Amino acid sequence: MYGVAHTVSKDVVVQDLTHDIPPYDIWVASYRLYQTVKYWAQGSVFVSVVDPGVGSTRKSIAVETLSGHYIITPDNGSLTHIIHYDGIKEVRVIDEISSRLPRSEESHTFHGRDVYTYNGARLACGQVIFEELGQIIDVADIEAMPIMESVIDGTIIKGSIDVLDVRFGSLWTNIPSHFLKDLNINCGDNLQVTIYHENKKVYQNIMKFTRSFADVNIGELLVYVNSLVNLGIAINQDSFSDLYNIGTGNDWLIEIRKAPKIIFE
Amino acid sequence: MYGVAHTVSKDVVVQDLTHDIPPYDIWVASYRLYQTVKYWAQGSVFVSVVDPGVGSTRKSIAVETLSGHYIITPDNGSLTHIIHYDGIKEVRVIDEISSRLPRSEESHTFHGRDVYTYNGARLACGQVIFEELGQIIDVADIEAMPIMESVIDGTIIKGSIDVLDVRFGSLWTNIPSHFLKDLNINCGDNLQVTIYHENKKVYQNIMKFTRSFADVNIGELLVYVNSLVNLGIAINQDSFSDLYNIGTGNDWLIEIRKAPKIIFE
Amino acid sequence: MYGVAHTVSKDVVVQDLTHDIPPYDIWVASYRLYQTVKYWAQGSVFVSVVDPGVGSTRKSIAVETLSGHYIITPDNGSLTHIIHYDGIKEVRVIDEISSRLPRSEESHTFHGRDVYTYNGARLACGQVIFEELGQIIDVADIEAMPIMESVIDGTIIKGSIDVLDVRFGSLWTNIPSHFLKDLNINCGDNLQVTIYHENKKVYQNIMKFTRSFADVNIGELLVYVNSLVNLGIAINQDSFSDLYNIGTGNDWLIEIRKAPKIIFE
Numbered sequence: 001m002y003g004v005a006h007t008v009s010k011d012v013v014v015q016d017l018t019h020d021i022p023p024y025d026i027w028v029a030s031y032r033l034y035q036t037v038k039y040w041a042q043g044s045v046f047v048s049v050v051d052p053g054v055g056s057t058r059k060s061i062a063v064e065t066l067s068g069h070y071i072i073t074p075d076n077g078s079l080t081h082i083i084h085y086d087g088i089k090e091v092r093v094i095d096e097i098s099s100r101l102p103r104s105e106e107s108h109t110f111h112g113r114d115v116y117t118y119n120g121a122r123l124a125c126g127q128v129i130f131e132e133l134g135q136i137i138d139v140a141d142i143e144a145m146p147i148m149e150s151v152i153d154g155t156i157i158k159g160s161i162d163v164l165d166v167r168f169g170s171l172w173t174n175i176p177s178h179f180l181k182d183l184n185i186n187c188g189d190n191l192q193v194t195i196y197h198e199n200k201k202v203y204q205n206i207m208k209f210t211r212s213f214a215d216v217n218i219g220e221l222l223v224y225v226n227s228l229v230n231l232g233i234a235i236n237q238d239s240f241s242d243l244y245n246i247g248t249g250n251d252w253l254i255e256i257r258k259a260p261k262i263i264f265e
Numbered sequence: 266m267y268g269v270a271h272t273v274s275k276d277v278v279v280q281d282l283t284h285d286i287p288p289y290d291i292w293v294a295s296y297r298l299y300q301t302v303k304y305w306a307q308g309s310v311f312v313s314v315v316d317p318g319v320g321s322t323r324k325s326i327a328v329e330t331l332s333g334h335y336i337i338t339p340d341n342g343s344l345t346h347i348i349h350y351d352g353i354k355e356v357r358v359i360d361e362i363s364s365r366l367p368r369s370e371e372s373h374t375f376h377g378r379d380v381y382t383y384n385g386a387r388l389a390c391g392q393v394i395f396e397e398l399g400q401i402i403d404v405a406d407i408e409a410m411p412i413m414e415s416v417i418d419g420t421i422i423k424g425s426i427d428v429l430d431v432r433f434g435s436l437w438t439n440i441p442s443h444f445l446k447d448l449n450i451n452c453g454d455n456l457q458v459t460i461y462h463e464n465k466k467v468y469q470n471i472m473k474f475t476r477s478f479a480d481v482n483i484g485e486l487l488v489y490v491n492s493l494v495n496l497g498i499a500i501n502q503d504s505f506s507d508l509y510n511i512g513t514g515n516d517w518l519i520e521i522r523k524a525p526k527i528i529f530e
Numbered sequence: 531m532y533g534v535a536h537t538v539s540k541d542v543v544v545q546d547l548t549h550d551i552p553p554y555d556i557w558v559a560s561y562r563l564y565q566t567v568k569y570w571a572q573g574s575v576f577v578s579v580v581d582p583g584v585g586s587t588r589k590s591i592a593v594e595t596l597s598g599h600y601i602i603t604p605d606n607g608s609l610t611h612i613i614h615y616d617g618i619k620e621v622r623v624i625d626e627i628s629s630r631l632p633r634s635e636e637s638h639t640f641h642g643r644d645v646y647t648y649n650g651a652r653l654a655c656g657q658v659i660f661e662e663l664g665q666i667i668d669v670a671d672i673e674a675m676p677i678m679e680s681v682i683d684g685t686i687i688k689g690s691i692d693v694l695d696v697r698f699g700s701l702w703t704n705i706p707s708h709f710l711k712d713l714n715i716n717c718g719d720n721l722q723v724t725i726y727h728e729n730k731k732v733y734q735n736i737m738k739f740t741r742s743f744a745d746v747n748i749g750e751l752l753v754y755v756n757s758l759v760n761l762g763i764a765i766n767q768d769s770f771s772d773l774y775n776i777g778t779g780n781d782w783l784i785e786i787r788k789a790p791k792i793i794f795e
Contacts, residue, residue, distance in 0.1 A: 002282075003304035003306075006280070013540075017532075037533075039643070040532075040536065041540070044536075052478070052502060054477055054478060056477065056480070058479070107494055108476050108477045109478070109489055109491060109492060110491075114492075212584055213583075213584060213639070214586025215586070225636065225639065226640075227639060227643065227644075228637075229637055232639075237554055237582060267570075268569035268570035268571075271570065272570060272571045288697060289767055317744075319742055319743060319744065321742065322744075323744070371759045372755065372756070374743070374755065374762075375756075379757075
């Protein structure tokens with residue numbers, strides 16, 4: 001893929017976002033793409049290829065986001081979070097027959113190289129403009145997975161566990177940090193955190209809401225604000241996910257409330 | 266190695282091909298190099314260092330391929346597939362004493378940094394030309410491993426399992442896809458696939474020849490055309506290699522024929 | 531982090547040194563940084579973020595080394611080896627409030643992106659000069675871990691096992707190769723190698739001092755000169771560390787002496 005990009009133009013700058021998306025995991029691909037795009041300059045071109053459906057009838061699309069970034073990807077749900085949180089201005093369907101690496105017609109299983117990188121590099125270096133990549137289709141017609149909304153229900157914050165910070169085993173929720181402010185919960189307060197898997201309670205404990213990992217001892221639990229300004233759940237220098245067997249996705253729900261005061265009499 | 270390249274010239278563009286070649290596995294290094302080179306612009310310089318023999322009498326060589334690419338590598342078999350499938354125009358032996366990173370004389374175990382990257386970067390940015398890298402030797406004198414040829418034997422296609430698509434567990438054979446056409450086998454046909462290890466039959470099953478993974482259900486077997494336009498064997502979204510303990514190399518042979526029609530009377 | 535760097539300037543060149551430092555392992559981070567810096571051009575800017583203390587009172591610092599390189603890092607010991615072996619010219623404390631990625635104020639847990647890369651890229655492309663990064667502090671006031679010195683004690687060389695060459699399982703000691711010369715030990719000589727963990731002898735064997743791995747058979751032990759021109763201990767094409775359960779750090783000491791001649795009578 002690098003070679004194809006540099007063959008299109010010697011001047012194109014290519015950087016890896018990640019090669020660590022679990023195979024076939026479109027949800028994580030969508031989440032990590034959403035997390036990253038906003039930190040790049042407007043006009044940057046992203047190629048996202050987690051593609052269990054390569055060779056099927058799923059379309060190859062190019063989108064321009066409302067934030068002014070371009071993404072080329074299979075139409076398989078990889079844009080779920082971008083659509084929901086950032087918004088998309090225009091979608092075009094790439095013609096996999098006419099717009100592909102010359103002499104790659106016989107390969108049907110490496111669109112990342114033959115279609116996505118090839119068109120991404122041409123777009124990035126100005127050999128084509130976005131409008132030339134294919135016909136417009138409706139944003140509403142591209143694939144998206146359901147996204148659970150976090151809510152405040154009385155004194156309880158309810159959300160889901162979106163994704164795992166895989167290197168450290170921390171859990172990232174879809175709960176924006178300002179929900180704590182809304183309930184007048186501050187750094188240093190103790191929270192009661194409850195986790196449900198398929199509606200069964202699988203974990204409950206008290207942990208402190210802290211500014212960062214350094215505010216608790218090694219091995220201690222914490223609720224913190226992650227790099228997306230959402231709430232994260234972690235153990236300082238250990239893997240919360242591994243220790244308590246907690247997973248991610250829409251069937252992993254989380255409830256957070258101010259911990260009850262315990263009074264010994 | 267990056268630092269050495271950028272110190273030679275600020276303008277040199279460096280990209281990783283892979284750091285995931287199994288240690289000491291020259292066969293896989295050779296295969297992956299062959300797979301990649303043709304997708305880069307002519308004149309690109311490749312540094313390949315899988316080098317169990319560093320410090321031995323094995324030579325350090327620079328080659329120009331018939332396709333117009335340059336490769337700098339130990340002479341240990343890493344060019345096996347390039348020699349066989351693409352061809353080499355000229356080979357030169359690098360003098361490890363005179364052509365090396367200044368002040369690196371005491372290190373004998375990191376030629377990747379001190380000899381290969383240093384000369385590769387100088388070649389890439391024009392500080393030396395290929396002819397200055399060392400004395401010519403005969404292409405026939407450089408190391409190559411035996412390569413098994415695939416053949417059509419009556420109605421049976423015979424080949425070997427060259428390499429593992431390690432991230433997905435699919436097997437890549439050395440059988441070009443046109444062998445199926447030659448036997449009038451088409452997409453959708455069922456094939457009988459038999460795998461031998463050291464001449465013992467270790468696997469046999471019927472699987473469909475499909476255009477891509479998306480044409481079979483999750484968990485189903487398939488024969489497909491890979492990105493090199495050879496035949497691959499896979500299970501959709503699972504690891505064929507892990508499930509059936511199939512390895513790679515010249516003692517893993519494969520036979521493919523049209524599946525017999527089974528008639529229930 | 532890449533996106534932030536390229537947003538600061540399209541012309542900045544970014545390369546990974548490694549993403550394989552074990553989480554929280556400041557010692558290894560410090561060692562690998564020291565190992566690398568000298569192979570880059572003067573004026574190169576390094577961002578090092580192994581940061582168990584993110585969000586604590588540990589400072590964010592920028593240093594100029596005596597060798598003319600810049601490093602931006604948390605003040606947590608990551609500069610231990612650079613201080614000891616290369617030396618530091620000047621240290622400045624980065625103000626995490628004023629010198630950070632615009633609109634990143636709410637995130638306290640991703641200084642690598644918001645503070646280090648942002649300032650590193652500005653320094654690399656000349657948007658700020660080193661002196662503008664913050665107030666000077668004394669080199670003696672920044673964090674450093676104790677470094678064990680290797681010594682020659684009569685006929686015995688004593689040192690520690692600094693770090694693991696993790697891909698191959700070789701051990702890298704802090705013993706410079708010239709100590710062998712000083713004791714008149716030459717390539718081909720047999721050495722007696724003894725390893726102590728917390729002052730208990732855990733390993734002892736005879737192995738040959740060789741120019742490189744290729745000088746012993748596969749599976750054979752060797753003492754060699756590594757890419758830092760220190761002594762390494764290895765098994766050709768196997769993992770010494772795994773086989774003998776040997777670790778790294780200041781409580782793993784090593785003694786090397788010329789092997790006694792054994793005379794059968």
